[in-house]
Amino acid sequence: MSRVYNFSAGPSMLPESVLKKAAAEMLDYRGSGQSVMEMSHRSKTFQSIIDGCESLLREVMQIPDDYEVLFLQGGASTQFAMIPLNLAIKSGKADYVLTGQWAKKAAAEARLLLGEENVHIVASSADKTFSYIPKLDPAAFDKEADYFYICMNNTIYGTKFPEIPETGDVPLVADISSMALSQPLPVEKFGILYAGAQKNMGPAGLTVAIIRKDLIREEVRPLTPTMLRFKTHADNGSMYNTPPCYSIYMCGLVLDWIKNEIGGLDQMYALNKEKAGLFYDYLDQSKMFKGTVEKDSRSLMNIPFVTGDKDLDALFVKEAEAAGFINLKGHRTVGGMRASIYNAMPIEGVKKLIAFMKDFEIKNQ
Numbered sequence: 001m002s003r004v005y006n007f008s009a010g011p012s013m014l015p016e017s018v019l020k021k022a023a024a025e026m027l028d029y030r031g032s033g034q035s036v037m038e039m040s041h042r043s044k045t046f047q048s049i050i051d052g053c054e055s056l057l058r059e060v061m062q063i064p065d066d067y068e069v070l071f072l073q074g075g076a077s078t079q080f081a082m083i084p085l086n087l088a089i090k091s092g093k094a095d096y097v098l099t100g101q102w103a104k105k106a107a108a109e110a111r112l113l114l115g116e117e118n119v120h121i122v123a124s125s126a127d128k129t130f131s132y133i134p135k136l137d138p139a140a141f142d143k144e145a146d147y148f149y150i151c152m153n154n155t156i157y158g159t160k161f162p163e164i165p166e167t168g169d170v171p172l173v174a175d176i177s178s179m180a181l182s183q184p185l186p187v188e189k190f191g192i193l194y195a196g197a198q199k200n201m202g203p204a205g206l207t208v209a210i211i212r213k214d215l216i217r218e219e220v221r222p223l224t225p226t227m228l229r230f231k232t233h234a235d236n237g238s239m240y241n242t243p244p245c246y247s248i249y250m251c252g253l254v255l256d257w258i259k260n261e262i263g264g265l266d267q268m269y270a271l272n273k274e275k276a277g278l279f280y281d282y283l284d285q286s287k288m289f290k291g292t293v294e295k296d297s298r299s300l301m302n303i304p305f306v307t308g309d310k311d312l313d314a315l316f317v318k319e320a321e322a323a324g325f326i327n328l329k330g331h332r333t334v335g336g337m338r339a340s341i342y343n344a345m346p347i348e349g350v351k352k353l354i355a356f357m358k359d360f361e362i363k364n365q
């Protein structure tokens, strides 16, 4: 068996020890005589899996008691609709910051559901291909807005909000799909945090939403389907219908790995800073490879870079793949390359990629 270093933006690498544990428990989960994939979600065994996952998440992320944790489906993209449907019930208006494609898609969904005139764009970095996080002017915030929306780490463009916007009484909603569990976050500063699991939390099929309880209401926008109401899922322990059982189990294993093998989110963050630091330091002194993002907006998870020459970019991606570094091709809107170095990417993977890049630079100068 040989495993590659997978720099995919998602689905992405999982920690090897998590995969081994899942493999060992595949046919007989802890004496139950069945795989977690085969188990009734109404069984005691599965109830202990979902409860265990939630309590580990609460512990690792230090989630206060007045927040609900929901295990949902439909991907992060379904939250683009659930958020306006559940939150926009007073003024019916919302503020959005446009920092990339995922924020744009979220704002487009809000426009569809709330009407064009009710979705206010506070700031945008579209003018420079989303290569920075725009400075926010609180005077431009709508005090009447039912919520304020950001995409905190922009997977495609490789930017991250350097600080959390202060939105006062307006609940701050953040898509943290590509940075969940990568660093500690002050959960109490947010109304909602949510993430598609397939970047940093587990396999695809699961979306985790952390929601301040007062935002889970009976009253929602007219015609909101049952499945798109937060309350439906909160009232039923995320089991109104069949939940993504296996992905929840895997998410629990990932959390266990963070807690017990890494040592918690502070250690995870230190490791992520070290990995990204090595990569950015190399890019900053390279004569061939250049980062595409302004320094104070750099993501620790997704690092886009270019040579400035399309043919050389293509050659690099091809040779890297042959050497066991896969999925380095950049998003089509940015071009060049992108290395996604989520939690599960070992530091040796980053060091080996840098060594490969140095070598490539010498050979092709």
Ligand SMILES: *Cc1c(COP(=O)(O)O)cnc(C)c1O
Binding pocket: 010, 074, 075, 076, 077, 078, 102, 151, 153, 154, 155, 175, 176, 177, 178, 196, 197, 199
């Ligand atoms: C991947 C991603 C999404 C889309 O997630 P799906 O689960 O595929 O809907 C949304 N937002 C961000 C920041 C992402 O990285």
